[in-house]
Amino acid sequence: MPELPEVETLCRQLQNKICGSQILSSKVYDDKLAGSGKIRGVKVLAVERKGKTIVMRLNDDSSLLIHLRMTGRLLWLASSHRPKYGRWRISFDEGSIFLVDPRRFATVKVEMTRNEKAANDLLTGFSEKTFLNTQARRKVNVKILLMDPKAIAGIGNIYACEILYSTGISPLRQASTLSMKEWKKVFNHAKRILKKGIAKRGTSISDWRDLYGCRGENQNELKAYGQEGKICSRCGGAICRIKQGGRSTFYCPDCQK
DNA sequence: AGAACCGCCTGCTTGC
DNA sequence: TGCAAGCAGGCGGTTC
Numbered sequence: 463m464p465e466l467p468e469v470e471t472l473c474r475q476l477q478n479k480i481c482g483s484q485i486l487s488s489k490v491y492d493d494k495l496a497g498s499g500k501i502r503g504v505k506v507l508a509v510e511r512k513g514k515t516i517v518m519r520l521n522d523d524s525s526l527l528i529h530l531r532m533t534g535r536l537l538w539l540a541s542s543h544r545p546k547y548g549r550w551r552i553s554f555d556e557g558s559i560f561l562v563d564p565r566r567f568a569t570v571k572v573e574m575t576r577n578e579k580a581a582n583d584l585l586t587g588f589s590e591k592t593f594l595n596t597q598a599r600r601k602v603n604v605k606i607l608l609m610d611p612k613a614i615a616g617i618g619n620i621y622a623c624e625i626l627y628s629t630g631i632s633p634l635r636q637a638s639t640l641s642m643k644e645w646k647k648v649f650n651h652a653k654r655i656l657k658k659g660i661a662k663r664g665t666s667i668s669d670w671r672d673l674y675g676c677r678g679e680n681q682n683e684l685k686a687y688g689q690e691g692k693i694c695s696r697c698g699g700a701i702c703r704i705k706q707g708g709r710s711t712f713y714c715p716d717c718q719k
Numbered sequence: 720a721g722a723a724c725c726g727c728c729t730g731c732t733t734g735c
Numbered sequence: 736t737g738c739a740a741g742c743a744g745g746c747g748g749t750t751c
Contacts, residue, residue: 463743463744463745465745494727494728514745529745529746530745531744531745531746532728532743532744532745533728533729533730533743533744563728564728564729564730565727565728565729565730565743565744566727566728566729567727567728567729567744567745567746600721600722601721601722602721602722602723606722609745609746610746611745611746618744618745619743619744619745668731668743707723707724708724708725708744709743709744709745710743710744
């Protein structure tokens, strides 16, 4: 599923492909996305990322916001022929971008730029001080907090597991019990792991593909997520799988304390 | 107020 | 082999 590194990969490709281009037409194939169908004649000024949201800046003071949720993908095709699970499309002179989404969770909306809300995106203007003041004493498990988009935007299940594994902190720890030193460690490891994910062009475990249908390489770097029963690379223990908030958490109970 | 839970979805995996 | 049940989970909304 697309998290910060995957969305960043897409945004960079989109920026290269459509920055400065005019949207000639758009088409909605799924009633759930009705309301995002009348985009035409505007130019794309830039493509940015906010957490896991793709933000296309348009030249009429609005932005097109695309959130892929679980199984959403954006696919560039030279033809405007709808692929399987195609839910929405915008077309340019040289080709079309399709939102492909089997599960239909993805969302598309247009928002006036002046109504835009700031996101606590870890790689762009994240305030550690604000986080420590408003989030760090919460009584939820640290893993749940890392995945809370209001606390930090962009981290999903895969990277939350990898970040905590890297820091040696148990996902079961209550957020309020982490020391200042441990929080600093979480921030630093999180940034490093997300940047590495971007450099590897995302984690293609199941669904993730880039704008041109290519897989990333970060799935080969995973130390915890999906590694149930495998040997911990740090201590030789066994990676375990538990449930937190209805989601799978993978961690090493022997060296994550 | 804040923590926990629910619902949206449908392809894939598992079990009988 | 075939079918049904269970699973996957981001996140906004609801409930406790």
